[in-house]
Amino acid sequence: xxxxxxxxxxxxxxxxxxxxxxxxxxxxxxxxxxxxxxxxxxxxxxxxxxxxxxxxxxxxxxxxxxxxxxxxxxxxxxxxxxxxxxxxxxxxxxxxxxxxxxxxxxxxxxxxxxxxxxxxxxxxxxxxxxxxxxxxxxxxxxxxxxxxxxxxxxxxxxxxxxxxxxxxxxxxxxxxxxxxxxxxxxxxxxxxxxxxxxxxxxxxxxxxxxxxxxxxxxxxxxxxxxxxxxxxxxxxxxxxxxxxxxxxxxxxxx
Ligand code: IPE
Ligand code: IPE
Ligand code: MG
Numbered sequence: 286x287x288x289x290x291x292x293x294x295x296x297x298x299x300x301x302x303x304x305x306x307x308x309x310x311x312x313x314x315x316x317x318x319x320x321x322x323x324x325x326x327x328x329x330x331x332x333x334x335x336x337x338x339x340x341x342x343x344x345x346x347x348x349x350x351x352x353x354x355x356x357x358x359x360x361x362x363x364x365x366x367x368x369x370x371x372x373x374x375x376x377x378x379x380x381x382x383x384x385x386x387x388x389x390x391x392x393x394x395x396x397x398x399x400x401x402x403x404x405x406x407x408x409x410x411x412x413x414x415x416x417x418x419x420x421x422x423x424x425x426x427x428x429x430x431x432x433x434x435x436x437x438x439x440x441x442x443x444x445x446x447x448x449x450x451x452x453x454x455x456x457x458x459x460x461x462x463x464x465x466x467x468x469x470x471x472x473x474x475x476x477x478x479x480x481x482x483x484x485x486x487x488x489x490x491x492x493x494x495x496x497x498x499x500x501x502x503x504x505x506x507x508x509x510x511x512x513x514x515x516x517x518x519x520x521x522x523x524x525x526x527x528x529x530x531x532x533x534x535x536x537x538x539x
Contacts, residue, residue: 309481311355318487318511336513363437384414395427402436438497445471
């Protein structure tokens with residue numbers, strides 16, 4: 286279902302926007318600003334992360350009801366392990382709780398879960414729940430939800446390059462026949478369409494090691510609000526902005 290607002294946004298003078306698929310097939314979000322949201326309220330950072338989880342819930346619901354096919358949420362970067370141990374504990378604790386409390390509901394809502402990133406860095410019980418969540422929701426088709434956890438694009442690309450080199454060395458891959466599509470097949474996002482729209486909250490204008498290969502032609506949208514303040518209205522406004530963009534992929538403007 287597409288709401289009236291999203292539909293209106295996708296139209297220019299009553300006609301569908303041209304040169305553009307009005308609704309992005311894949312929206313990826315860099316959920317930033319939890320700490321600043323909390324500080325502004327005199328609260329500890331963990332309160333911001335908790336409020337961030339609420340925003341995650343809302344965003345999943347909105348994506349599903351607007352008809353977005355793929356939603357990727359950057360929840361924890363490979364560099365976020367460098368934060369103080371207490372904050373890492375708070376974040377992994379929230380992840381543990383989210384996996385335990387949300388899976389049944391996501392399953393019921395028709396959401397299929399995927400995880401990208403270095404899951405081996407998480408504690409054993411979390412790794413088990415990640416596998417369980419993927420298996421439990423594997424038949425769902427309403428919304429594909431990708432959580433990027435302990436994810437870093439450079440590590441992902443380096444791991445792919447290593448696997449390619451090993452295959453070439455073993456003689457199972459012909460370097461002369463190798464191309465971009467084949468390389469994409471070695472990334473953790475194999476089978477997932479490239480993001481059409483990448484949103485970052487918090488006002489920072491950088492990718493922070495997120496989907497560097499896949500973002501080649503994504504539309505980028507940087508919002509000044511903090512992640513816990515992101516809701517359905519902001520999501521719909523982001524889709525409206527996307528619908529106004531003209532994507533060219535390097536071809537002549539038409
Ligand atoms: C985003 O909020 C959550 C994670 C990166 C895990 P931050 O914790 O980065 O909040 P700020 O950017 O310090 O405000
Ligand atoms: C990016 O936010 C990572 C996530 C939102 C998970 P950071 O807060 O880690 O990014 P920097 O440090 O400001 O670049
Ligand atoms: Mg941040």
